[in-house]
């Protein structure tokens with residue numbers, strides 16, 4: 164077991180973590196920035212983002228319009244000052260990304276080619292074909308490589324935040340907790356090391372893997388939110404889980420492959436098995452209603468018909484232009500023998516995004532001192548009850564600015580603790596990990612959530628889910644106490660905590676809003 168110190172400990176290497184690292188390293192050239200990530204350098208939700216980033220760019224577009232679209236999509240549960248801030252910062256954040264080398268699609272006249280997605284009243288999605296996230300992630304990693312005061316540690320799994328709870332005999336008050344760093348499992352030598360930092364920044368991304376079917380990659384197990392919850396940080400709006408309407412229907416595939424909303428923005432229709440365009444009966448915006456509405460309409464359609472999927476119809480679209488915009492989606496469908504100008508594309512909703520998370524203020528400050536959070540693991544108030552398409556990458560960019568600005572203003576605070584922090588206690592953990600039990604419980608949690616706590620909920624379903632989760636919690640804790648830790652065991656524990664938070668916060672919501680829909684609240 165080793166002990167390390169750094170000025171800034173950033174957990175997560177998606178858009179939120181990397182952008183923060185770059186900005187901190189550039190401003191504080193005499194300080195060290197450490198980015199730890201539990202998988203390879205670029206593995207993240209960010210890497211798979213397809214549609215793009217929303218920003219007011221066109222002369223005909225206005226901040227008011229982007230703000231209004233965000234509020235309507237969020238069912239007016241958003242924090243308006245945060246929405247205003249994010250929307251107004253968007254163009255300059257995108258300019259900065261371009262200065263760093265990111266390339267976005269242009270029209271023949273050299274202007275940015277702006278796409279459209281659900282809930283947007285105009286075309287305002289800046290994109291790099293249908294692999295926008297990959298382009299951004301690679302751009303950020305290239306910047307990181309040029310900054311000597313950033314170290315990136317891959318296959319380093321953060322287990323728990325170090326807070327006052329870990330200091331023997333230190334009394335603590337739940338309203339006055341400080342974070343001193345994190346215990347991190349080095350997956351290369353299976354050692355759990357102590358990392359102390361003046362500031363710890365959570366940028367651990369989403370929770371998609373808590374459901375059986377999700378567009379999120381395997382890393383999306385809500386670790387940061389679970390760690391913050393165990394450390395007694397304020398966690399909010401976990402009931403607002405967004406389901407993307409159009410994941411490719413490929414039973415058993417995890418993660419589910421996304422068919423970007425930009426495909427509907429390009430003009431694709433949704434049809435049921437009978438060939439009917441059912442969205443027009445539900446919302447005047449048709450296929451481009453906000454995601455919660457489209458996902459619910461598909462769910463309803465499937466329950467009514469007993470079918471397993473609905474279909475995207477692209478047969479009427481300009482095939483050449485379609486392939487130029489969506490080469491990645493085209494390639495995936497071609498591998499499955501599906502041709503856009505001939506075949507209907509089978510799609511189903513899948514868990515996609517968490518609107519809530521670790522509660523932060525406008526500066527990314529959590530309720531725990533010296534602990535900041537941003538990106539998908541945080542709840543800033545931007546999204547309200549349902550995120551507007553392509554506002555998430557943007558939130559990561561804007562909040563990286565906010566976090567760094569706040570650290571600069573409070574630079575006098577940047578001190579390492581002088582209190583002795585104990586090493587991770589592994590005493591009594593001799594039993595080898597139980598992989599069969601671990602994967603059994605992960606699968607069970609995923610099916611509980613998909614069956615009982617998905618697009619449509621009810622009080623009885625929530626109570627049944629809670630009973631099952633409590634049972635798994637007890638067994639998981641026993642396993643955790645006696646086992647040598649592995650990332651899988653930690654993920655099981657974190658997924659259980661995330662599932663519990665979603666259910667618990669669903670139970671207290673008495674009104675249907677945005678992505679939250681309970682039959683007993685009608």
Ligand code: FAD
Nearest residue numbers: 175176177179201207208209214215321368538539555556
């Ligand atoms: P992530 O990019 O997920 O990064 C989290 C990082 O934390 C990862 O590096 C992970 O390995 C690391 N990590 C997690 N736990 C630990 C731990 N315990 N220890 C160490 N490291 C850890 N949004 C848009 O705005 N536009 C889009 O077009 C779009 N398309 C999407 C398409 C898909 C298929 C998906 C899945 C999402 C899409 N989204 C889109 C959402 C968006 O991509 C994410 O919300 C955003 O990328 C989150 O960024 P982040 O930096 O917060 O988290």
Ligand code: SIN
Nearest residue numbers: 213214423424552553
């Ligand atoms: C998509 O391309 O459909 C995803 C966009 C998003 O999640 O914002």
